[in-house]
Amino acid sequence: MDENHAVNPTRDALHRIATHVVARARFAVTEKFGLRATPGGFGTPAFGEAVEVVRVSGAVLVRERGGRADARLLDGATLADLAAFVAVDLDGPFSAGSDTPPMGDRDERLVVDTAEVVRLGDWWHLGWQVMDAVSVDRSAAAVQLWPEHFDAGTAVAVGEGENDRCNLGASPGDGFSDEPYLYVGPWSDERPGDAAYWNAPFGAVRTRRELLAASDPREAGIEFVLEGLDRFR
16 A cells, blocks of 8 residues: 555565566556455456557566567566566556656666566455455455556445545555555545454555465455454445
8 A cells, every 4th residue: 555665576576577677568448457365476457459468477578469479588578578578668658657667777787586477476366356255245456466566456435425445455665565465445534343454544554475374375364354344344
């Protein structure tokens, strides 16, 4: 949730790739930039007449188009290299929100650790499963991986009012916590029930380490989120 990212070269490189390569590719055709968790990483839904998909999978950037899939290694590539590979114009105007990460040096060679890419992909996938499970009958927005903060997130209703909603998401880590975490973030200042649950300035969090220590991380994540949502009943 915090806009200030902690130091993690792979995560920071992926954030720039997600925003200025992958999301831009979709935006140029559809004017939409929401992404999805995909096997071993993240990517776009299919878009355009060519039914194109641009995605990061482990060590590579993949472009699927017209029944053909091509790949480009991430580690050691530059942002300019990757943009050219998927036909993205880095000079075109683009914003994913007020906290859109800067493009940085487009000719700097990127440091990308494949194992970390897969770990983050697995984390977003787990978060997606949790959010899908708790969103039933809660007037939920579609879960998307937003390039602005690099969170997979949605918003659900916790009351009848227009602003009676709560953000749910899976962050890859940021200035608030270097470790990835699941969060419950009410739109209002209300923090009902035991104050110990609300352990973050924006709501409540459970870290990846805490969830993966459970016998069933998915169920532990669901239990954590439902505990927060049920406090608004």
